[in-house]
Amino acid sequence: MNGVLAESAIGRQVNCQAVMERIVRQGPISRAQVAKLTGLSKQTVSELVSMLEESGWVREVGSVQGKLGRTAITYELNPKAGYVAVCDLGGTHLKLGIADVSGHLIEETRSPLKDGGAQVEAQLLQGITGLLDKHAIDRSKLLQVVVGVPGVVDRKTRRVHHSPNLPALPGVDLEAALCSVLGAPVLLENEVNLAAVGELWRGRGQASESFIFVAMGTGIGMGVILDGKLWRGARGGAGEIGYMPVLNEDIDLEVKRHGPLETVSSGQAILRFYREFSGNPVDELPEIFDRAAAGDEVALLVIDKVARGCAKAIGATATVLDPQLCLLGGSVGGRPEMLERVRYWLADMMDDPLPVEACALGKKAGLIGALAIALQEVNGRHFSPQLPNNMQDNELYLSRATIP
Structure with missing residues (x-):
């Protein structure tokens, strides 16, 4: 299945992409309907559909009545053509999911990190292989793994750095370790970036081309969507607002490690301030x-x-990016009390305050974003002839047309 298009010319790949897109988006659909919608000849469509069916990507699903009493076979994406594993790795917990290529999330799990994340590699492998075994999915059918991490991902080295809430992470070549055992491509992405992509695909960001997603939990971070694309920045650190300078705070080594803003605006900050102000050791x-x-x-x-x-x-x-919207999420940011006070202070600070809304996907935003990226990676590797001309290393282009 991986070599379906390996020997094809670029034009044939373009046609295959067009056919596959129609089947994914509008199936069940007949070959004649695909030909009409794509403008391709019936013979070309018939050949491509046969190839896709033979390689397991599409399947017969029924028939429709055509002209002169003829019936035509209809096709749809075969959900069992392959699977993707998605992971959302937080500072204290790990969320895992397994999904088919139709975008159906078959199962998701949540478990605490062991030993402060020191066993993150083993825990991820155990969790993913456990889900594959539980659902009798052959390893050869695993087409992509996407892992959200609480840190900055350097796209050149493909390693994680600046991960104060999970300090064991930068010492592990997680991408290479998972790939070598699972035998599938692995992509690491910042966890808040994934949540932003999730909201863009299936959440409250669907109606906005440009928005920011602020996640406040153990720490604080931001995902930036500009013109329908995830913006990572030159070194992968776009949206790391925890390190935004807060002028009235002293910068000691601890503040520098976690970031000035994170020390005053995060779940950990709430605990620290309450203990200091009340003398009550709440945990x-x-x-x-x-x-x-x-x-x-x-x-x-x-x-x-x-x-x-x-x-x-x-x-x-x-004031710098001029987004249409801010979405607020995370275990702390998602609370209505926090949303109300953030709106209050924004109205106090700005003549025309940016609209702030609660994210729609809640705690699932990261997994949904990982799923979107995983499906896009599978689509791009097996069907797309080339990446969009405007795609750069610091962007992630999310094509809604080719994601189920």
């Missing part, structure tokens, strides 16, 4: 939000302070 974030709901003045003050820091970062980014 769990939900407890602070529960106290705020009960009228605890210190808890309310802390949430407001952290929301103000987040609003400053959003406002600063908005």
Whole structure:
């Protein structure tokens, strides 16, 4: 199946891409309907559909009544043609999923990281192989793995750096390690970038060509979508707002490692501020939000302070990028109390405040984004003759037309 198009000329690849797109987007569909929609000859379409069927990418699914009482066979994408594994690696937990090439997420799991992430490679391999075995999926059918990581991914070295919330990660060549064992291409991507892509594909970002996604959880990060593309920046660090300078904060070694903004606007900041202001050694974030709901003045003050820091970062980014929308997510950012205070402070800071909305996909945004990228990688490798002319190393072009 991997060599379906290996010997094909570029024109044939273009035609195959057009045929496959129609089957994916509009199947079940007959060969005649594909020919009409693509403008290709019936003979060309018939040859390409036969090739795709023989190699397992499409399958017969029924028939339709044609002219003069004739019936025509209809085709659709074969979901069992291949599978992708998607991973969302956070600072404390690991989310995994297995999906077929139709975009159906067959199963997803969530588990705590062991030993502070020191066993991340083994845990990922165990989780992925466990899902493959559970659903009786042959390893040869695994076509792509996409892993979201809490750090900056250098596209040249394909390694992770600047990962303060999972310090074991930069010491592991995760991409090479997974690829060698699983035998499938592996792509690493920043976890917040994945969430932004997820919202662009199936969430609240679908109606916006340019938006920012701010995730506030253990730390804080941003995914940037500009003109329908994920923007990574020159070194993969676009959206790392945790390192945005906060002028009224002292920069010591710890602040420099995690980032000035992250030290005052994140889940860890909420815990630290509450302990400092109240003298109460609270260890769990939900407890602070529960106290705020009960009228605890210190808890309310802390949430407001952290929301103000987040609003400053959003406002600063908005003045530079001019996005249409900001989506707020993450275990902390996704809480309605945080959304309300961020909106309040943005309105206080800006004459024309950027609209801020809660993300639609919640905790699944990262996995959905990983799935979108995985399907795009499979499509590009097996059917697309070339990448778009405007695609650069620091961009990720998301073609909605060829993703189920």
